[in-house]
Structure formats: C-alpha cells, structure tokens
Amino acid sequence: MPDQIVETKSLSYHFGINQVLDNVSLRVEAGSIYGFLGPNGAGKTTTIKILLNLLHSDSDKVYLFGKEFSKNRIEILSKIGSLIEQPAIYHHLSGRENLINRARLLQIPKIRVGEILKLVDLTESADKKAGKYSLGMKQRLGIGLALLPDPELLILDEPTNGLDPNGIIDVRNLLRKLVSEMGKTVFISSHMLSEVEKMVTHLGIINRGKLVFQGSLEELHKISKKQILIQASDPVKAKVLLSENGYPTDLLAEILYTPYISKEQNAEINSLLVRNNHKVYSLSQSQENLENLFLSITQ
C-alpha cells in the first residue's frame, strides 16, 4: 500500500471567478485519522467533493492510493466509503433494513449487515425505525452504510456536527477502531477543533482556500505558544514588577501569564519576584489552548 492514501498537488478550484481552493497540497498517510479543519466557507466540502469526483479538478492534481485520480476513477472510487452532508437513510425503515437495502443494491452478502451493526454498535437498536434514532445513532448508521463495501478509505464531511458529547465519543471510538483494528484510513472534516482534537492523529487546517497548517497533532502543539503561569502573594504588584522588567504580563483570575522563553528565564522570573519580597506559590508552563491557536490562524 502506498504511504500516501490521499495526495493533492497544488490543487486550485474556482466557482466562476471565485477562487475557492488555492494551491492546496494535502498529504494523508495510510492508517491515519486526518482531521480537515477550517471555518465555514473555507473550502472543506469543495475539497471533499473533488476527492469523491463530485466536482472535477484539473488532471495531475489529485492522487489517491498512489494513482492519478482522473485516469483511475472507477478503481479508486471502489475503495472509498463516504458520508457527505446528511446520511442517506430511509426513516421509515429500521437500521437493519436500511443496511439490507443498500447491501442488496451493491450486491454485498447479507451476512455483512450483522457485522456492520455490531461494528457501529447498533445491534440492539437494529430493528427500531431509523427515524426514531438519535442524531448520533443516525450518524453511526450513515458510517455503517459507507462501510458496507469494506472501503480502505473513509471520507466523512462534518460527522460530529450537532452531536452531543456522548455522540462525539461514540464516533471517536468507532473511527479509532476502524484504524487500529481494521487498518482503514479516515479523512474527516470539521469546523471545530475541540470536536475532533481527541480523535485525529494528523491535521490539515484550511482558511479561505489555503492550507495554513498540515502535520501531526504533536506538531501543532509544538508550534502553539507556551506561557508561564505564576501564582504569587500580591499578583497586582507582581504584574507591575514583571512588566517593568521586560516580561509582558497579563493577570487573569489571580493568575499571572507571561510568554515562555526558556527555563533559565523561568528561574530569573522566580528570583526577581523573591528578591522583591513576593511569595511565589507556583510557577508552571502551559501549552497555549489549541482552540485559541486554531482561531488565531484561521482569522
């Protein structure tokens, strides 16, 4: 299997005169859960539609499973399962009947239906009408429908949108299982980092059609600015002292925040406070909140 399951090479796309994608070079590694993030209108659905051949890009720009898309469409599409916008579910049919119906259409043996129900944790509710399912159950049924033909790559457009925290956890557990136990690769879009932060291994962040970050979650953490958090006996005076000595400091809820530079500087800050008769109760380092980082790079 090639290392890159999805690769776009400087992909651009226009709707009329409106440029929606600008030189987007995605690289999705085999066995990853790739979170494709960006605010509303950033270009996520357009990219996904191109990956699913629902919109056409210039040739030589999109490669899936190591092959050029425009020359290998049928073979490539047979290896992709997708859920885009609302899952196509018949509400008057049960979950099981929805799966049987689709299996028949795709000429997939009926035995697969039971396996899928188990995989998406819907065995107990299999005979309930899908219209009575919660949003989370509908999403899992939608993912189950996409998984019926046993695709190698699963592309999901905003699958956590509108789900409650338990629904998000269920989707997260399912996707992790697909990757770790079944060797799938998952590409999932979202406009909220907090919804996918705990499930993805890699991230691509798109803003106004441009890919502004791509890498592992660890790499994103690394580039987020670190802060020093200080608790001291007189935070108001300590803020003035630190600011006057070249450490720009904020005070929020009795905690002082100043940008982290080095551990030597942590020691200097501590000693400056102690020399000036402040009691330092704690001094620690924090990662900048990833959500804030996401917001600042997509502004």
Ligand SMILES: Nc1ncnc2c1ncn2[C@@H]1O[C@H](COP(=O)(O)OP(=O)(O)OP(=O)(O)O)[C@@H](O)[C@H]1O
């Ligand atoms: N069929 C279309 N015709 C013209 N413009 C379109 C069309 N579809 C999308 N756009 C425009 O392309 C841009 C990107 O839209 P896209 O749906 O890809 O963004 P998105 O990141 O998926 O956002 P959302 O989370 O809101 O779906 C937007 O400015 C949108 O208005």
